[in-house]
Amino acid sequence: MNLLTFDSHQKLHESGAGIITGLVQTNPRAILGLATGGTPVGIYQEIVKSFQQGIVRFQDTTTFNLDEYVGLPEQHEQSYRSYMNTHLFDFIDLPRSQAHIPDGNAPDLVAECQSYDRLLDQAGQIDLQVLGLGHNGHIGFNEPDHALISGTHIVELREETRQANARYFGSLGEVPTHALTMGVGTILKAKMILLIVKGQDKAEIIHRALTGPITTDCPASLLQTHPHLVVLLDSEAGSLLQ
């Protein structure tokens, strides 16, 4: 594991973006696993800057997002499709046909999960998977549980997750109760994982994820088993790891 702690968010964002654009520069056909949430926004902004400067192109790149809410219209500003458009896709030359996000409005959600896994299989191994971290240790929307599911599946969101994400919605009642998420098996199959964590409120869970027991009670703890894990932290999130 390569753990890097930054004293400024700008440096963290530039470093994260540099890892992603560096990969695409050397391998334009790279397959990227992308995350949403507040954490990667600054990194996506830096990627857009690099694209605008002509440093990187995404015409041949393929992306797979980790997750999507169930039942939220695609145009809703909090759908992960809208998030990706607003923060990244609208500003780069990645063909939309190569930008995959599970469809949380599919009439048959089980079939949608199976079809997402088929697309992942056809694409081959994800070269770089970007991850954020939930306060309860979730990755994607893989919530703590007695067992974790390997492939894409429907998940009932934990109350604490809905509360954490309520800040993006008008009220807790508007936060969807279910989501589709890539499974931990798919996440762990990525060649490289880039875990990004910011804020004092995540200090305890990142400490537990990286130094505690490997347990499905903390899905991020499974990342300890990954041979090529890069962790980018701000100094607040890293405060218990010194």
Ligand SMILES: N[C@@H]1[C@@H](O)[C@H](O)[C@@H](COP(=O)(O)O)O[C@@H]1O
């Ligand atoms: N499903 C997403 C995760 O992919 C994200 O990494 C995490 C942290 O979000 P944030 O970065 O906003 O704290 O929770 C969300 O619920």
